[in-house]
Amino acid sequence: MGTLVSCLDTTLRRIGGAPTYVLTDNAKTVTVEHIAGIPVRHPQMVAAGRHYGCQVVSCVPYDPESKGGAEATVRIAKADLVPTDANLLPAYDTFTELTNACRTWCDTVNSRRHRATGQIPADRLDIERTTLHVLPIEPPALALGAERLVGSDRTISFNSVRYSAPPGYTGVRVWCRVVGEELSITARTKSGDLLEIWRHQLSTPGVPQIIDEHYPDHPDGRSIHQPRLQPRSEAEIAFVGIGPGAGRWLKEAGPAGATRIRAKMARAVELATILGNDRVDQALGLAATAGRFADGSPANVAVGLHRLGRPAILMTSWGDDPPGDLVRAHLDSVGVEVRRLRPYHHRPRLPGRHRQRPLRLPRRQGSARHPPPAADHAHPHRLTRRRRGTRHDQHR
Secondary structure, eight states: HHHHHHHHHHHHHTTTBOOOOEEEOTTTTTEEETTTEEEOOOHHHHHHHHHOOOOHHHHHHHHTHHHHHHHHHHHHHHHHHHHOOOTTOOOOOSSHHHHHHHHHHHHTTTOOOTTTTTOOHHHHHHGGGGGOOOSSOOHHHHHHHHHEOHHHEEEETTTTTEOOOOOOOOEEEEEEEEEEEEEEEEEEESSSOOEEEEEEEOOOTTTTTTOGOTTTGGGGGGOOOOOOOOOOOOHHHHHHHHHHHHHHHHHHHTTOHHHHHHHHHHHHHHHHHHHHHHHHHHHHHHHHHOOOTTHHHHHHHHHHHHSSSSSSSSEEEESSOOOOOOHHHHHHHHHHHEEEEGGGGGSSOOOOOOOOOOOOOOOOOOOOSOOOOOTTTTTTTTTTTTOOOOOHTTTT
C-alpha cells in the first residue's frame, strides 16, 4: 500500500496537478471485494484519493476503454523496459536502474509527436495542467510507509531487522518504506518538512544494518564513552578553568596511571597565576600530547614557553615510545622539535680508550699496608695461590 500511494504521489507531482479521477486495475490494495458487481474500495485508498482531491476508479472487466488502457501500460512496459530476448535489453542490477530507465523512457516518448493527435505530449500537458487540481504540499502518511520509533540506541526495527538512523532523531517517529532493494527512512525535520534522512540496503533477520557515521560519539564503533570533565571542588574548577589543554592533560593523565595528580594540578594553577593561563594551558596540552606526566614536565614546558615564546625542543626519555604520526604532526604545527635522551652506554667514547687495558701490578706480600695473613687461620693453599689485587692496587 505504501509503495502504491508513493508511486501515485510521484506521478501526480511529476505531472504538476491532480485530475478529477485516477484509473487503476482491481488490485486488492484498491478494491477489497465485489458485491453484486459493485467494487468495494479499500478505506486507506479512499483516504489517499481524498487527500489529493480526486476519486480512485477501478477498471470494468472486459471493457476496452478502461481495462484495455490499464493493460496497454503493461504491454508497453514489457516491450520497451523489461529485458527480453526480443528487445535485447541488458539486465538491471538494481531496482534503481529500472527506475532511471523508466524516467528516461518517459522523457523520450513524451518529447516526440503523437501519431493520433499530431502534438507533442509534453506541450499538450502544459495546456491541460491549467485544469488540474492543486496538489497538497505534503504527501499522505500512507505514502511514507510504515511508522516506526527511533530507540535510544538510534535504531529502528523493520521486518525483524535493526537499521540505524542518523543522530538527532532519538525518540522521533519516522516512516519506513521499501524502494526496490533499499529501505527508505523519512522523518520530519525541525522546520516541519518531510525529508528522507537515509537509505539502507535491505537485510535479513540476524544481520543488522549499522552505519558508523550514525555514531560519531562512539569512535571505531566502541560503546565506551569518553569521560566528561565534571569539576566539583574549588581546586578542580581552578585547574579546568586554565583552558582546554588542562582538561586534555587530565584526561590523558588519568588513564596513564599518573601519580600525585592533585599536587601537579595545584602546581599548574600556581604557574598560571605567574605566567598566565595561555602559557600554562599550551604547556599542559603539549605535555598531554607527548605523554609526559612526571613532576615538573608541564612546568618546564611552561617556563620554556615563557622564555622562548614557543618551545624549540621537547626531550623524551630513551625508554619511551616514539611519538606517533598524529602527535608529530601536532608538534610540528606548533614548531616543536622532538629529541630523545641518549642513555649512558650510548655516549661517545674517546678515541682509542677502549683499547687501553688497566695495568695489573702483583701484590707485595708482607707490606705495611697489606700484611700477610696469620698462619694459624690461613688456608693451607692460600699462601701458595696468587691472589688478585684490588682495584686500588691495579691503578696505583
